Amino acid sequence: MAGNPLILDIRGNSLDDGPGIRTVVFFKGCPLSCIWCHNPESKSAGWEIGFAADECVGCNTCLTLCPEGALARENPYFIDRSRCTLCFTCADACPSGALSRVGSQMPAEEIVRQILRDKPFFDTSGGGVTLSGGEPTRHMGFLSRLLRPLKDKGVHTLLETCGLFDFQRFCQSVLPWTDTVYFDIKLMDAKAHRQYCGAGNDKILDNFEKLAQRFREDRSRLLPRTPLIPDITATEENLTAIAAFLGRAGMDRIQLMAYNPLWLEKNAKIGEYSSHGNDASMATWMSPEKISSCRAIFNNVGIHAI
Ligand code: SF4
Ligand code: SF4
Secondary structure, three states: OOOOOEEEEEEEEEOOOOOHHHHHHEOOOOOOOOOOOHHHOOOOOEEEEOOHHOOOOOOOOHHHHHHOOOOOOOOOOOOOOOOOOOOHHHHHHHHOOOOEOEEEEEEHHHHHHHHHHHHHHHHHHHHHEEEOOOOOOHHHHHHHHHHHHHHHOOOEEEEEEOOOOOHHHHHHHHHHOOOOEEEEEEOOOOOHHHHOOOOOOOHHHHHHHHHHOOOOHHHHHHHEEEEOOOOOOHHHHHHHHHHHHHHHHHOEEEEEEOOOHHHHHHHHHOOOOHHHHHHHOOOOOOOHHHHHHHHHHHHHOEEEOO
């Protein structure tokens, strides 16, 4: 299995990741590092150890087993990650699942087999498979081994991407077996994109324009999406700039994803603590009024915001 990417999760019965009932494959590893990432466990491509404090039953099994002495009740984070060697002795022994391996490795054929078990649900609901992450396009060769047999079996395929990929390889290895692409556009200002997402946006915007051109006969195959992050992406200036960009690319719809603070809890589970976690605006769910005002920016220029 050497060389197979790590999978964060394979989740069936999803109603949130495309049309119908879907099975979603979450890959680990992303070329961006957005500070608000809602799947922070998927940012790193490598193994991680997770700790959910609220699931711990206090049996102390892990404390006695850890060969590195990396676990301590006195440590507010419980795990000293500088000492942890990721041997997973603790996770394998933890009776409650509070400690867990983050990531698993399996061959493409096994994932295909798992997905095809859900085909009856896809067929009755107009659903299919969604590849998400992390960033699935980090593993283009693996994706083609996954998507090809699924398309052969008549499964609808959808890819969620941050847009930072090699366009030529994407067209060769992924696009021929992909029905729909959900493409994130977060920030139009290059400096802000670097600051909050860890990389520039030139290539992302360029890839989007090329893809819009590819799909010019059937724009329903491409859906731009913007996460509404308070005071960062959800500003009038940024959303107006995104609307103008989409208009130039000939697009007439966008999906806006309302902010929720659940990423803070997920971050803590893998020992990450963002300084933005203390921002008052980051602590609460986005209000319906704010979401409506963001939608209006697009609707006012003829871009349907869903
Ligand atoms: S993974 Fe191994 S080294 Fe890390 S905390 Fe668990 S037992 Fe200790
Ligand atoms: S083994 Fe699991 S349940 Fe027991 S103390 Fe450790 S984390 Fe908690």
